[in-house]
Amino acid sequence: MRVLFVGDIVGEPGRKAVAQLVPRLRRSEQIDCVIANGENAAGGSGITGKTAIEILNAGVDVITLGDHAWDQKEIMTYIPGEPRLLRPLNYPHGAPGRGSGLFQFPSQAPIVVINLQGRAFMGDLDNPFLCAEAEVARARARTPIIVVDMHAEATSEKIALARMLDGQVSAVLGTHTHVQTADEQILPGGTAFITDAGFTGPHESVLGRRIDPIIKRFRTNLPQRFDVASDRVLLQGAVIEIDSATGRALSIRRISEPLPRPPDGQGH
Numbered sequence: 001m002r003v004l005f006v007g008d009i010v011g012e013p014g015r016k017a018v019a020q021l022v023p024r025l026r027r028s029e030q031i032d033c034v035i036a037n038g039e040n041a042a043g044g045s046g047i048t049g050k051t052a053i054e055i056l057n058a059g060v061d062v063i064t065l066g067d068h069a070w071d072q073k074e075i076m077t078y079i080p081g082e083p084r085l086l087r088p089l090n091y092p093h094g095a096p097g098r099g100s101g102l103f104q105f106p107s108q109a110p111i112v113v114i115n116l117q118g119r120a121f122m123g124d125l126d127n128p129f130l131c132a133e134a135e136v137a138r139a140r141a142r143t144p145i146i147v148v149d150m151h152a153e154a155t156s157e158k159i160a161l162a163r164m165l166d167g168q169v170s171a172v173l174g175t176h177t178h179v180q181t182a183d184e185q186i187l188p189g190g191t192a193f194i195t196d197a198g199f200t201g202p203h204e205s206v207l208g209r210r211i212d213p214i215i216k217r218f219r220t221n222l223p224q225r226f227d228v229a230s231d232r233v234l235l236q237g238a239v240i241e242i243d244s245a246t247g248r249a250l251s252i253r254r255i256s257e258p259l260p261r262p263p264d265g266q267g268h
Contacts, residue, residue: 001108001145001244002029005173006036006060006237007180010201010208011044011228015051017200017235017259019058025257026059029239032105034059035113036200036237037149037175038085039066044208044228046071049078052085062086062103064115066151066176067122088117088151089135090126100135102142109244111147112139114169116161118152118176128152129164136168144247147240148172155181155195162193170242170249173197178207180236180254190248198236198256205229233259 004025009018022034038060041051046068055063062084069087070076079085079097089099100114114135116128132148139146146169150158153176162172167189174181180198187193199208205228206214213224235257241250 001032001105001111001242003111003147003171003240003242004029004031004034004237005147005149005171005197005240006034006200006235007197008037008040008066008175008178008199008201009055010040010178010199013228013230013233013259014199014201014208015041015054015058017233018055018060020259021235021257022059025235025255031239032108033061033103033111035062035064035147035149036060037066037151037197038063039068039151040199040201040208042072044226046075047085048072048074049082052078052082056084061105062101062113064113064149064151064175066117086113086115088115088125090116090128090131092126099131100139102139109145110143111145112143114139114146114148116148116150118150118154118157120152120154120157122153129161132161132165136165140168145170145242145244146247149175151175153177158195159193162187162191166191170247171240171252173238180256182254184238184252184254186249186252190246192240192249192252194238194252194254197238197254198234200235200237201233202229202231203234204231235259
């Protein structure tokens with residue numbers, strides 16, 4: 001099985017990149033399953049039903065979220081009815097939606113996708129290590145192919161989780177920091193890992209936001225409006241090849257694909 005994982009989609013530029021590049025990558029990379037983190041898809045903060053549908057219609061099979069999952073209030077009522085939209089598994093009992101899902105694709109073993117959120121420098125959710133341990137045990141009874149999106153700030157927390165799950169899951173893919181790391185690897189037990197897959201959106205920016213207001217905030221400590229930037233749009237993420245029989249990763253390769261610029265006079 002070949003999986004394309006797309007790093008955090010930021011705003012309309014990120015959604016445009018997904019719409020244009022995911023179908024092309026599905027063909028060129030012979031992708032069976034596309035997973036994308038969409039927690040910044042709606043105006044840079046959260047996701048709505050409309051933006052989720054837009055991403056799914058572009059060829060994404062599963063959307064994961066993170067600490068901005070609930071920024072758009074309407075998602076509270078939308079997420080329970082959309083099994084392809086996951087929020088972090090380690091939210092307390094009673095949170096709407098689900099933190100993992102089993103998905104079936106033609107001529108392939110089923111794949112379980114698990115969404116987790118770290119706790120270091122982030123919200124005080126349930127322990128992601130304990131939640132992962134229990135959920136992975138349940139998933140392994142159903143399929144050998146398991147992919148984890150670990151949405152976390154601290155590199156140590158992501159690496160530690162991947163080491164704990166090495167040999168039990170196919171891949172642990174870090175999200176959240178919006179800075180793609182160069183440490184993609186296959187761990188000794190056969191689990192693919194990258195600390196952060198990067199972000200899909202405008203890279204002439206500060207993590208997807210317009211540069212000047214960010215600098216002004218750091219210089220003055222005064223509130224600013226952090227609008228999504230627009231230039232140098234990239235789709236970042238990773239392509240993972242997985243042995244469908246064993247669930248072991250065979251390869252992982254990070255990607256950073258530019259969105260082609262339109263001809264002059266045809267918009268951004």
